[in-house]
Amino acid sequence: MKRPHVLASAAVSIDGFLDDASPQRLVLSGPADLDRVDAERASVDAILVGAGTVRADDPRLLVRSPDRRADRVERGLGPSPLRVVLSSQAVDPGARVLTEGRDVADTVVLAGTPHEVLDHLAGHGVVRLMVEGGAGVHREFLGAGVVDELQLAVAPRLVGDGPRFTGAPDEAHLVEARTVGPDVLLRYRFGDADARWLGEACSLAERCPPSPSAFSVGCVVVAADGTVLATGHSRRDDVLDHAEEVALRDVDRADPRLPGATIYTSLEPCGQRASRPVTCAQHILDAGIGRVVMAWREPPLFVGTPSGAARLEAAGVEVVECPGFEDLARRPNRHR
Ligand SMILES: NC(=O)C1=CN([C@@H]2O[C@H](COP(=O)(O)OP(=O)(O)OC[C@H]3O[C@@H](n4cnc5c(N)ncnc54)[C@H](OP(=O)(O)O)[C@@H]3O)[C@@H](O)[C@H]2O)C=CC1
Numbered sequence: 001m002k003r004p005h006v007l008a009s010a011a012v013s014i015d016g017f018l019d020d021a022s023p024q025r026l027v028l029s030g031p032a033d034l035d036r037v038d039a040e041r042a043s044v045d046a047i048l049v050g051a052g053t054v055r056a057d058d059p060r061l062l063v064r065s066p067d068r069r070a071d072r073v074e075r076g077l078g079p080s081p082l083r084v085v086l087s088s089q090a091v092d093p094g095a096r097v098l099t100e101g102r103d104v105a106d107t108v109v110l111a112g113t114p115h116e117v118l119d120h121l122a123g124h125g126v127v128r129l130m131v132e133g134g135a136g137v138h139r140e141f142l143g144a145g146v147v148d149e150l151q152l153a154v155a156p157r158l159v160g161d162g163p164r165f166t167g168a169p170d171e172a173h174l175v176e177a178r179t180v181g182p183d184v185l186l187r188y189r190f191g192d193a194d195a196r197w198l199g200e201a202c203s204l205a206e207r208c209p210p211s212p213s214a215f216s217v218g219c220v221v222v223a224a225d226g227t228v229l230a231t232g233h234s235r236r237d238d239v240l241d242h243a244e245e246v247a248l249r250d251v252d253r254a255d256p257r258l259p260g261a262t263i264y265t266s267l268e269p270c271g272q273r274a275s276r277p278v279t280c281a282q283h284i285l286d287a288g289i290g291r292v293v294m295a296w297r298e299p300p301l302f303v304g305t306p307s308g309a310a311r312l313e314a315a316g317v318e319v320v321e322c323p324g325f326e327d328l329a330r331r332p333n334r335h336r
């Protein structure tokens with residue numbers, strides 16, 4: 001069984017603190033970033049914090065938005081993800097994570113190394129895990145090399161003293177930087193390039209509006225130098241859209257980087273389709289892309305013998321299958 005995909009999330013001050021030294025809880029994120037974090041919470045199976053955070057902040061760790069809760073239910077999930085507290089001792093029975101929101105999410109208290117905890121959670125169906133901290137847990141999970149994605153919101157504050165955001169000396173690769181209100185969101189991924197971009201494609205698949213009659217797929221087109229040329233997900237602009245189709249709609253077919261580019265996709269590109277005349281395999285061939293990396297070979301659900309990969313290989317395209325990502329790619333499709 002594959003360990004869960006781990007998304008570590010934290011808000012830090014400009015000087016790298018997670019909190020100040022006062023006993024009051026410090027909220028560093030502005031309202032827009034808190035809402036972004038709420039959307040991330042809604043996209044996972046479990047949210048994990050250490051007991052230090054429960055003692056300091058007394059969080060509820062729930063999805064706040066009623067619309068996001070309803071959307072999760074429509075996808076066949078609970079209204080809010082499982083809550084996980086790491087502790088070697090009993091957690092205060094009055095803590096809000098144990099007393100509030102029990103109608104929308106369960107809470108478990110676990111102890112063990114990060115690998116043991118992740119194995120345990122995988123055994124209970126957790127595919128995407130969000131680690132929200134605090135300082136000790138981030139250090140431990142980053143140190144164990146089990147973090148796939150790090151989302152760091154840098155707030156325009158200087159704090160001066162308090163718990164710091166620290167990790168292990170590993171190379172983080174920036175995948176996105178943007179402002180969110182007054183904060184700056186920095187998204188990093190770890191691992192080799194194929195793992196990073198396939199993880200990104202699987203995260204994009206989570207954005208697809210659910211459909212009982214079509215797959216939810218995400219994809220990223222990346223140039224040889226690591227530049228993202230386009231991204232896409234199923235039903236992005238229209239109910240019939242496939243992920244590769246919408247991504248390739250956004251690229252300039254004369255772009256000289258296309259032959260050296262790789263398209264990362266959570267599902268094998270289609271080789272037959274009923275909804276539109278041109279298949280995704282054909283779109284990839286027309287764009288002249290030389291390499292396809294996919295997470296999940298298409299199961300024979302909507303077409304008898306899926307043939308996209310074979311078609312691409314026959315035309316000389318390198319096709320790489322990364323089976324370690326299959327659970328992640330299947331996750332947005334498990335409502336079916
Ligand atoms: N800005 C932000 O985004 C965030 C900031 N924070 C801040 O971080 C601070 C809390 O950080 P910190 O004090 O380091 O606490 P943590 O939340 O990192 O929790 C550490 C505790 O978790 C338990 N623990 C950790 N790993 C394990 C394990 N493998 N097995 C069993 N138990 C484990 C231990 O608790 P025990 O002693 O019970 O065994 C340990 O003392 C607070 O100030 C909080 O406000 C927190 C989250 C987000």
Ligand SMILES: Nc1c(N[C@@H]2O[C@H](COP(=O)(O)O)[C@@H](O)[C@H]2O)[nH]c(=O)[nH]c1=O
Pocket residue numbers: 010011026027028029033034037049053054057058059060061062132133
């Ligand atoms: N302070 C801080 C965060 N703190 C995280 O949010 C938790 C509280 O969430 P809730 O249960 O909804 O009240 C808290 O314990 C910690 O895990 N998160 C952020 O994105 N930005 C912030 O500035």
